[in-house]
Amino acid sequence: MTRDDDGTSVESTAVGDEPATGDANGRAPSRRSLLGWGGAGLALGAVAAGGTAVALRPGSDGRPAVPDDTLGAAVPFHGTHQAGIATAVQDRLHFAAFDVTTDDRAELIALLKAWTKAAARMTAGAAVGEGAVGGLAEAPPDDTGEALGLPPSRLTLTFGVGPTLFEKDGTDRFGLKGRRPEALIDLPRFPGDNLDRKRSGGDLCVQACADDPQVAVHAIRNLARIGFGRIAIRWSQLGFGKTSSTTPEAQTPRNMMGFKDGTRNISGTDTAALDKHVWVGGRDGPDWMAGGSYLVARRIRMHIETWDRTSLKEQEDIFGRDKGEGAPVGEKRERDEPNLKAMLPTAHVRLAHPDTNGGARILRRGYSFTDGTDGLGRLDAGLFFLAYQRDVRNGFIPIQQSLARDDVLNEYIQHVGSGIFAVPPGVRDKNDWWGRELFGRSA
Amino acid sequence: MRALRSSVVTAIAVAASLTAVAGCAEKNDSKGGGKGAIEVTASDTACELSTKEFPAGHVRLAVENKGSKVTEVYVYAPGDRIVTERENIGPGTSVEITAEIKPGAYEIACKPGMKGDGIRQKVTATGKGATAERDPKLDAAVAAYRKYVQRQADETLPRAEKFARAVKAGDVEAAKQAYAVSRVGWERTEPVAESFGDIDPKVDVREDGLSDGQKWTGWHKLEKALWESEKISDEDAALADRLIADLKDWQKRVGTAEITPTSMANGAKELLDEVATGKVTGEEERYSHTDLLDFQANVEGAKKAYELLRPVASKNDPELAKELDKQFAAIEKRLDKHRDSDSADGFVSYDTVGKGARKELSDGVNALAEPLSKLAAAVVTTK
Numbered sequence: 001m002t003r004d005d006d007g008t009s010v011e012s013t014a015v016g017d018e019p020a021t022g023d024a025n026g027r028a029p030s031r032r033s034l035l036g037w038g039g040a041g042l043a044l045g046a047v048a049a050g051g052t053a054v055a056l057r058p059g060s061d062g063r064p065a066v067p068d069d070t071l072g073a074a075v076p077f078h079g080t081h082q083a084g085i086a087t088a089v090q091d092r093l094h095f096a097a098f099d100v101t102t103d104d105r106a107e108l109i110a111l112l113k114a115w116t117k118a119a120a121r122m123t124a125g126a127a128v129g130e131g132a133v134g135g136l137a138e139a140p141p142d143d144t145g146e147a148l149g150l151p152p153s154r155l156t157l158t159f160g161v162g163p164t165l166f167e168k169d170g171t172d173r174f175g176l177k178g179r180r181p182e183a184l185i186d187l188p189r190f191p192g193d194n195l196d197r198k199r200s201g202g203d204l205c206v207q208a209c210a211d212d213p214q215v216a217v218h219a220i221r222n223l224a225r226i227g228f229g230r231i232a233i234r235w236s237q238l239g240f241g242k243t244s245s246t247t248p249e250a251q252t253p254r255n256m257m258g259f260k261d262g263t264r265n266i267s268g269t270d271t272a273a274l275d276k277h278v279w280v281g282g283r284d285g286p287d288w289m290a291g292g293s294y295l296v297a298r299r300i301r302m303h304i305e306t307w308d309r310t311s312l313k314e315q316e317d318i319f320g321r322d323k324g325e326g327a328p329v330g331e332k333r334e335r336d337e338p339n340l341k342a343m344l345p346t347a348h349v350r351l352a353h354p355d356t357n358g359g360a361r362i363l364r365r366g367y368s369f370t371d372g373t374d375g376l377g378r379l380d381a382g383l384f385f386l387a388y389q390r391d392v393r394n395g396f397i398p399i400q401q402s403l404a405r406d407d408v409l410n411e412y413i414q415h416v417g418s419g420i421f422a423v424p425p426g427v428r429d430k431n432d433w434w435g436r437e438l439f440g441r442s443a
Numbered sequence: 444m445r446a447l448r449s450s451v452v453t454a455i456a457v458a459a460s461l462t463a464v465a466g467c468a469e470k471n472d473s474k475g476g477g478k479g480a481i482e483v484t485a486s487d488t489a490c491e492l493s494t495k496e497f498p499a500g501h502v503r504l505a506v507e508n509k510g511s512k513v514t515e516v517y518v519y520a521p522g523d524r525i526v527t528e529r530e531n532i533g534p535g536t537s538v539e540i541t542a543e544i545k546p547g548a549y550e551i552a553c554k555p556g557m558k559g560d561g562i563r564q565k566v567t568a569t570g571k572g573a574t575a576e577r578d579p580k581l582d583a584a585v586a587a588y589r590k591y592v593q594r595q596a597d598e599t600l601p602r603a604e605k606f607a608r609a610v611k612a613g614d615v616e617a618a619k620q621a622y623a624v625s626r627v628g629w630e631r632t633e634p635v636a637e638s639f640g641d642i643d644p645k646v647d648v649r650e651d652g653l654s655d656g657q658k659w660t661g662w663h664k665l666e667k668a669l670w671e672s673e674k675i676s677d678e679d680a681a682l683a684d685r686l687i688a689d690l691k692d693w694q695k696r697v698g699t700a701e702i703t704p705t706s707m708a709n710g711a712k713e714l715l716d717e718v719a720t721g722k723v724t725g726e727e728e729r730y731s732h733t734d735l736l737d738f739q740a741n742v743e744g745a746k747k748a749y750e751l752l753r754p755v756a757s758k759n760d761p762e763l764a765k766e767l768d769k770q771f772a773a774i775e776k777r778l779d780k781h782r783d784s785d786s787a788d789g790f791v792s793y794d795t796v797g798k799g800a801r802k803e804l805s806d807g808v809n810a811l812a813e814p815l816s817k818l819a820a821a822v823v824t825t826k
Contacts, residue, residue, distance in 0.1 A: 101806060138705050139820030198798075229770055229810035232802075 072151025072211070077123045079426040080291050081279060084156030085363065085388050086268035088247045090209040093239030093367040094216040095297065095384065096224070097202025097419055098231040100165065105174045109439055111230045115159070115206075115223055116433035125152030128222045144225065147218040155210040157219055159434040160295050160421030165203040179438060181286050183294055183391045184422045190404035192414065199299055199417030202234045207295070207386065209365070213240065235417070237299060239367025239384045246365060252326060252334065256302055256368045256381050257412070259319050260326035263334055266363040277361040277395070278388050280425075288437035291425030293388040296362075296396040299369075299417030302382040307412045318408050320347030346408040357402055362387040362395045382413065392420060480505040480539065481566075483551065485514045485532070490553035490562040499546040499570035507537045512555045518542060519550040519563075521577060522585030525698040530557060546570035581704040581822065584751040588707050589698065591747055592632045596694040599628035603690050607683035610665055613675050622669065623733035623788035626662060629690075630737045631744030633717060634710035635700050636693055645689045649727070660685055663730075670730035708752055708819035711745035715812035718742070723805045725793050735781055735790035738804075742778070745815065746771050752822050760821040763814055770811040777807045 075083050100108055118128045129142025165173070166180035206223055210216040217238070224233050243255040244262030247269075252260040266273045275281070282290045307315070316322050320329050320343035328338030328349065343350040354361050365388070370381040389395030404410070424435055480503035482493035487510035508514050511534050518526040518540075526549065527542035546568050552561030606625040609617035629636060629647065637643045644652075646661040653659055660682055668679045721727040722738040749756075749767060757764035781800070783791045796804075 099806075101810065136820045136823070138709075138823050140816045225813060228806075228813040229766065232806035232809070 072125075072153050074124050074152035075154050075156050077120045077157075077427065078429055078432075080428075081293070081426045082156075082158045082423060083123070083426070084158030084207055084209050085278065085293055085365075085423070086246060086274055087154075087156050087209070088250075088268055089242040089245055089365045090154050090156070090216075091211045091240065091242060092209065092213040092216050093242075093384065093386075094208045094213070094220045094236065095239065095386070096206050096208075096220045096236040097162070097234045097297075098204040098206070098224075098227065099234045100173070100203040100230065101232050102230045103173060105439075107230050108174060109435075111227055112435050113433045114226050116427055118222060118226055119157040119159075119206075119219070119434075120427070120430065122147075122219050122222065123152065123155045123157055125150075125155075128226070144218065144222055146221075147215050150212055150215055153210040153212040153215040155208065155215050155219060157223075158207040158209075158295075158423060160205045160207075160423040161435065161438065162202045162205065162419060162421050164201060168203075176438065179286060179288065179440075181289050181422055183280075183285065183289075183393060184420065185392060187296070187392075187418060187420050188397065188401075190400055190415065192404055192410055193418070194414050194416055195418050196416050199235045199237075200419060202419055202421075204231065205295070205297070205419060205421045213238070237297075237369060237384050237417075238371075239369050241368040243366045243368055243383055244364040246363065255383055256304065256370075257307055257315070257319075258323055259315075259321065260334060261366075262364060263321075263326060266361060268363075273361070274363070277390055278363045280390055284390065288440075289422060289424060293363075293390065293423045294392045294395070295419075295421045295423050296385075296387050296389075296392060297417075297419040297421070298385040298415050300383045300385050301380070301414045301416045303412045303414070304379045304381050310412070317344055318348060318412075320344065320349035344408065346406050348403070348407050348409045351402045351407050352399055357398045358394070360394055360398050362389040362399065364388075388423070479503065481551075483507070483516060483553065484509060485516065485553040485555065486510040487512055487555045488562070490516075490551065490564055492551060492564050492566065495564065495566045496569055497566070499544055499568035502542055502544045502568070504540040504542075504551070505537065506532060506540060508532045508534055510534060510555050513557055515554045515557045515561075516540065517552045517554070517561065518544070519552060521548060521582045522702055523589045523698075524585075524700070524702060528698075544568045578755065580755050581752075584755070585702050585704060585707065588748055588751050589700075589702055591751075592635050592697055592700070592702075593694075595628035595632045595744075596690075596697045599625065600687075600690060600694055602628070603687055606665075607687050610669075610675055610683040611680045613680075615669055615673055615675060618665070618675070619669050619731070620787040622662070622666060622731060623728070623736045626737065627740045629693075630717075630740035631714075631747070632697075633741070633744070634706075634713045635697060635702065638700050638706075639693075639696060642689055642693045642696075646686060646693070649729075661689070662686065666728065666730045704752060704755070704822045705819045707748045708815075708822055711748040711818060712812060712815045714741040714745040715808055715815055719805070719808045719812060723801060723808060725801075728793065732792040732794045733788045733790070734793040735778065735796075736788040739778055739790070742771070742774055742811075749815070749818065752818065756818060756821040760817070763817055763821050766814045767811070767818070770807075770814060774807045774811050777804055 075087055077083060102108060102111075121128060127143035127145075127148065132141045132143040132145030132148050135141050163180065163184055163186055166176045166184075167173070206220060208216040208219040210219070220236065224231075242253050244265045245251075245253055246265060246267060248263075248265065248267050252263050255261040266277060268274075278293050280289045280292045280294070284290070310318075312323060316329075320338070320340075321327060321334075322329075325332075326334035327336055328343070329347075330339055330342040331337070338349060338353065340350045340353055340355060350356060364386065366383050366385040368381070369384045370379060372380055374380040387396050404415075424438060427434060481497055483504050483506040484491040485506060485508045504516065504518070506516050506529065513534065514532050515528060515530040516532065517528040520526050526544060527540055529538055529540045532538055549566050549568060550563045551566055552563045554561035602621070602625040606618060606621035609621050633643070633647070644657070647663065648657075648659065648661055649663045650659060650667065664682055665679055665686070668675055717727075718738050718741045722734045722741065725732065725734055727737055728734045749771070753764060753767075756767075778790075781791050781796060782789060786792070
């Protein structure tokens with residue numbers, strides 16, 4: 001939930017370790033150039049690479065003043081870390097977890113290469129393969145076409161591998177068992193969990209974030225299509241209205257409970273905090289994960305109707321912050337230092353705070369979801385929680401243990417889906433591919 | 444990966460546009476045929492023509508059966524599509540057949556004893572817009588597929604008649620046993636049957652697929668009566684007769700269907716689409732739950748089309764052929780998991796197949812149908 005992991009506020013620095021060119025392979029025509037705008041998309045991609053923080057500097061009215069011409073820009077695909085973690089959080093999400101259906105290691109590798117190639121193209125705003133139009137009349141086009149004419153929309157595709165890729169039902173499926181990171185643990189059962197198997201787990205995951213939902217959905221749809229026969233979608237989740245910001249200078253977004261969420265989230269430009277809490281270090285264990293991160297995904301259902309019948313005072317007491325400004329109990333401004341002792345011992349913010357959890361901090365980029373109604377006339381809505389951390393064992397787990405046990409918010413929420421994934425480091429260049437280091441030299 | 448368009452594509456496009464309209468066969472009492480007709484002299488061992496080249500347009504065939512067996516005469520377009528035909532030409536009789544024939548290559552066949560492929564002669568209708576050459580391997584594939592399609596219709600009739608007899612006899616149990624099996628030939632070749640437009644809505648429509656004012660007829664109406672009400676009304680008995688009449692219509696017309704290598708390839712994909720949208724969900728056989736047999740029949744029909752196109756496809760796109768071989772084998776294996784030798788249709792009832800297993804089947808269909816959608820491109824392109 002609104003896991004308000006407070007921490008020291010740090011000066012922003014530009015994301016400096018990403019290459020300045022987002023164009024992945026061979027300068028295929030971008031969706032933009034199909035519109036006749038020539039290389040504008042590529043040029044903007046380069047601007048965005050200089051620092052996404054620049055694009056989201058707040059205006060005088062407190063709202064992010066995003067220059068129109070950067071809204072649709074491309075986020076560089078290649079770099080030390082995968083895009084979509086420290087990247088300024090986009091507005092929309094399509095997250096998908098996949099089962100690998102082939103037993104053939106070579107086929108899996110071929111798929112990851114094909115996926116990487118398609119991902120590089122899509123994030124640059126280009127169509128998959130030979131495009132959506134202009135191919136053989138007798139055959140379905142390589143690209144499904146619904147993103148044709150749309151700008152790159154800051155699409156990022158972030159790839160991860162789940163524990164079952166290394167071992168499933170006691171079987172070492174791809175010869176990877178010995179390469180499983182210790183930190184990629186099977187999550188313990190937390191009190192109150194009501195996990196649906198069909199919305200949990202997965203051998204692989206791809207997180208697609210974009211400012212346009214159509215672009216995010218297009219990306220997952222095309223990756224699934226490329227993969228049919230080797231992978232199958234296990235479950236997926238659409239999200240809207242980011243609930244955490246990695247750009248603390250922008251206005252803090254609100255979750256479905258109406259509360260500001262992510263006031264003290266780790267900034268995407270705070271390299272010191274990212275190195276300390278998010279990126280896996282060279283000595284952390286296995287080499288192939290250095291520069292990567294660990295992702296926990298939780299589908300958290302909110303009991304919206306009962307929450308809406310809760311008094312304002314109770315709502316604010318539950319969180320430990322006020323609803324309008326977002327100020328901690330007893331303080332005036334959202335960003336004032338919280339006095340934890342002034343809050344209820346069971347207040348959400350107090351329990352989630354690093355001081356309560358041995359300094360544990362995570363980078364959150366969750367989204368709200370609303371999947372219609374649940375058949376009982378209740379809104380099937382909540383938070384799709386996504387958190388990145390250097391080690392889940394001293395990131396999500398201690399925080400969630402503290403929350404699951406005592407958080408008074410639990411009366412209004414339930415964790416119904418869960419996944420954990422190792423997110424490898426970034427794809428370095430056009431010869432590199434998702435998971436190459438994992439599969440080692442034999443690939 | 445994707446190869447260049449070859450002239451074959453154009454050839455197919457031209458062939459497809461050259462729809463020769465089957466003319467009506469007219470009896471001509473005047474012996475020897477009318478003036479300007481192509482004389483066809485049929486015997487038990489020969490099929491002689493007065494000319495093998497004639498101007499396209501309104502063409503008349505004056506047929507004389509000099510043999511001892513009843514014969515029939517066909518005019519085939521490439522791929523064995525029937526342009527026109529006349530059956531039951533008795534020994535010593537003469538008939539005249541007429542047809543509108545567009546420029547191109549054809550075959551005229553006499554079939555003494557009304558069996559087999561017949562004694563064939565190649566002929567040419569001359570004129571503007573002659574058909575470009577098509578890969579003979581593809582013509583052979585189309586001809587073989589047409590034969591398969593005809594055999595499915597031929598074999599369906601007796602099975603459907605058995606089903607209809609049980610319905611009319613009011614024997615619910617026997618009708619249930621015969622139901623699913625009677626549909627197999629249809630399900631194997633449905634895209635061809637659907638190409639006629641009028642037969643499918645009569646024999647295979649589901650209640651939710653009815654349009655305003657359309658009377659519900661065909662297999663699924665009887666399915667509902669048998670499994671839901673378990674009673675057969677007089678109206679149902681009449682519908683059983685109607686089903687047989689409609690299936691006979693199908694049997695008779697299926698040889699005239701426009702079939703091209705592309706339509707075969709895309710038809711195979713459409714069969715998998717049928718599985719993906721109707722069978723995997725259990726909608727198709729919602730009363731009898733015999734979806735798995737339909738599923739298998741759809742896969743078999745798709746596989747047949749693929750196997751016939753495979754020699755060309757594997758040359759143009761060996762990777763695709765390899766993938767399709769693999770995925771056909773995989774889906775068969777998945778289906779095998781649900782076999783039940785004790786049931787009338789050989790499979791477990793689909794309502795006993797759990798969500799997890801249904802998803803497995805659905806994943807298998809996606810795994811096969813996605814590469815199958817690329818088959819058409821592989822048969823019209825060359826490296």
